[in-house]
Amino acid sequence: MATDVDVQYFSHLNGLTLGNNWGDLIRLLDKALVTGIDFTQITTASIDAQGDVHITLYAAHNAMLLQVVELTGFAPASFNQKYRIKGVPNTTQLILKPHTAIAETSITTVGAGKLASLGYEIIFRDANDVKRVYRAKNPMSQHPYIRVDETTSDETNTYNSSYAKSAMVGLLESMEHIDDYENPGVLQLPIDTSNLKKNWSLTGSGTSNYRGWSKWYYACSQPMPNGPFDFSTPPSGNRNFTLLGDADAFYFTRSLTPDNHQNKLLSGCGLFNSILDGSIVPSWFLMTTLKVTEAGSTSGGFVSVTGGTPLAFDADKAKFLSTNYNIISKVVNHTIATSIIPDLLTGRSGIYGATSVAALELPFFDNQNRLRGNLKHIHYSGNNRGNVTQTTPLLSDNSMYIIDAIWANPDAGSVYFYLGEFE
């Protein structure tokens, strides 16, 4: 059996920064989704008797166990493939398990390596470098255009740049240019069919500013579950995060302040494993903070909006968004998804704590009472893992997992992300 190399993850431990700066989220997404992270020069490379490849780098790699590495430019060509990191003996050396077993026993040309991206490409970007549209490489028709927009001003209306940092995030079925979101024939998530610009527009300024609708916050003045208070200036400093997934779907957990590492906010988007045909109505989900409040408002926080704390807290706030499965008229307002989950204390209640890794898939249904399918990669945790403060790899026999925290009332819970099988 080959080692699975499709699901990749990134962390602040890789040296990527997510701070109180505009642009940090899209630059992080550029690296994680699209480019990956190049290693410094590989000074030596060899293959051992077990078929594992050992590489030594010129400088520190900042790589973590179970991340996916891609080697290129090697000879023989069988070395040019994806690997899982099997060992991190020190800061410059890595031991790699190839996806496909390598028959050759020596390396004649040493090439280059990098932490592989999740497998997306940038379809559009803007001249001011504040917007992106990402889409899976080699997409199927179902794969969404993922628009991420950190715009703070349209020249008339301005969101104060010292306020909380967030990006407007939404999925679209097709796009011709970066601001192509007003086509009434194109499905969006989220979508208000009476105002197709609702997710992407600004009105007013100062504390009276309204900015977008679905937002991924990444720097706030207070940790989860407080806020987000847009008007309140966040402290500077890097936030802990995990970004994990593949070309179909990805998840993003992050601390909102630099000093609280365990009460993370979960977001995510992409395709789910649908039980329904997705050729007309695509099988998309979106975990996001969906609210329209003015920047000076202290209402509409994470714990008071539907889907504000995905998979945790209470029945309403634990929800997320999905496409409304209406095949006669697909461009209709989105629906709300409810996960079928043992409790809303994932990683905290420990209800299956006698099992070493109690990771359970998450099916869900929608507001129309349609059973829709299940979420990729992310799993409910029946273990109590205490305060998980950072991206934590875990191997259970040959099953690979990442654990990271999310806020689960009243303090830290956690979720499992399944990376596949090792070997």
Added chain:
Amino acid sequence: MKPCSRVATKTNNHLQNIQGGQVIAKIQGSVKKLGQQYQDATVLLYNKANLQPIAMRKPDQNGNYQFLGLNTDLKTFVVAFDKKQQFNAVIQDNVVPK
């Protein structure tokens, strides 16, 4: 319409938590009785650090066994018991996962 799955993913059944270790490794071997591969055995993996068992396995049809999800920092010994109790247990000491 396909059924909607709610799978619990695979997990180990280790009898103690294995901490630390920066290199993933496993232990594999085979059980033999009078030179022949033998499956009617119980194989126990012990941690030398605390002399407590880590995991228990029965060999497969060919007498082969493996313990997965370990690391190279671990020092272990393996004990195999004959379930038919015709022979004494055998021990393999100083086994290091690879």
